[in-house]
Amino acid sequence: MTSIRSRLAKGAALIAALAVVASCGLPRSGPNKQEIFAGSVMRDGDAFVLLVDDRVNLVAGVTPALGFSAGFQNASVLGSDTIRAGDTLGLTIWENVRDPLLVSQGQNATVLEEVQVDGAGFIFVPYAGRIRAAGNTPEAIRRIITEKLEEQTPDPQVQVRRLAGDGATVSIVGAVSGQGVYPIERPTRTLSAMLAAAGGVSVPPAIARVTVTRGDHVGEIWFEDLYDHPGHDIALRSGDRIFVEQDTRSFTALGATGSQSRLAFESQSISAIEAIAQVGGLNTNLADPTGVFVFRNEPEDIAEQLVGRDDLTGTQRVIYVLDLTEPNGMFMARDFAIRDGDTVYVTEAPYSQFNKTISAVFGTLGQANSAASLVQ
Known part of the structure; x- marks a missing residue:
């Protein structure tokens, strides 16, 4: 009888110890599912909690596209041949006469390298004077110079080249x-x-x-x-x-994942599955695959489409729920697009909390028994 009472007393003490340890709050990586759901607008919170399905993926997957107007x-x-102020031209002039204007004795051509078009769009050519270059093609400039020089030397041959310049x-x-x-x-x-x-x-x-x-x-x-x-x-x-x-976009991964950190996007788009994979996947000892959450601030128009309302004002807090254990859960997570600034959070399984409680109690009891033995 005494033995039974003793066992009952020990059992009651163990239950009391479990209750005390559980009430003290064991270490964990963040809120559990119940605490997150309590933040819904349907309860006491200010966030919309939505289970991800095909419709939600279609609306939430809209991302701002990059492109030119x-x-x-x-x-x-x-036009590659249109001359502008600041451009540099190269001129070559041939004269087939005994007493040329520009060509040196013994030569048949003179080369004027790097003739820059001034800020007003003009160039200066000896004996041809100041010539408008900006807005003309090299061919048009060639004709102008030829006409100017023909007044002083017969049948001049002119070549105009556009060089690299800062025009x-x-x-x-x-x-x-x-x-x-x-x-x-x-x-x-x-x-x-x-x-x-x-x-x-x-x-x-x-x-x-x-x-x-x-x-x-x-x-x-x-x-x-x-x-x-x-x-x-x-x-x-x-x-x-x-x-x-x-790309400067990033997301944050927290909770029962392989690692907890802020990560940069590695491609133009990334899915929830890829985001989890980037942090080493789910922690097999802690993670609850039914409790994968994505926290996001959605623009007013997107939020209204998601919840079927038209009375929202401003940016809304939205919590997306992914259950990887559902028959199509992996597909839904694969199709869910992560956006810049998202927080991906994986809750811990209830079993892991129970395990922590047992470990804490028996670890504490074991330490107490050891201390008692030393005293005796």
Whole structure:
């Protein structure tokens, strides 16, 4: 009888110890499912908690697309032969006479290298005078010079070449192999060609973003889209500023995952499954595959579509729920697109908390028994 009472007393003491340890709050990586659901607008919170399905994926998967406006795309390619102020020309003049104006004795031609077009758009040619160059083609300038010289020397032959100059240039900075100011020439009249002239991008092409600033207008494109969608390979204009940078988007992974950290996007798009994989997958000793959550602030119009309301104002807090144990749960997670600033959180399984409680109790009891033995 005494033995039974003793066992009952020990059992009661064990249950009391379990209750005390559980009430004290065991260490854990974050809130459990019940605590997250308590934050729903249907209860006491201010967040919309939504189970991810095909409809939710369709609405939540809308992401801002990068691309150039019609103003950029409709701009025609600059004529490579149109001269502008600041350009540099090369002139060669032949004279088939005994007493030439420009050609030295014993030679049949004179070469005027690097004749720069001044700020007003003019060049000076000896015996031909000041000639308007800006806005003309090399052929038009050749005819003008020929006509001027014919008044003083019979049948002059003139050649005009456009050299690289600073009349029509763009600046390229950021993640390229060769930053600098580049002239718009025949081989570099489009964005992709100009980037190639600068040595290409120096970051992984999949996450390289290209921004073009033209006056007050700004356009942005993924580097790979320049080749996948040729319509985005815009024609350049003098004064364009090109900036190349690595994608700055990121998300945070917390909870019962292989690691907890802030991670950068490794591609243009990333799914919930890929996001979990980036942190080493679920922790097999702790994770609850029915409790994978994505926390996000959604714009007003997206939130209204998600919850079927039209009375929301401003950005809304939304919690997406992914249950990987459902028959199509993995597909839903594979189709769910992670966005910049998202927090992916995996809850701990109830079993892991129970395990912690047992370990804490028996560890405490074992330490107490050891201490008692030492005292005795």
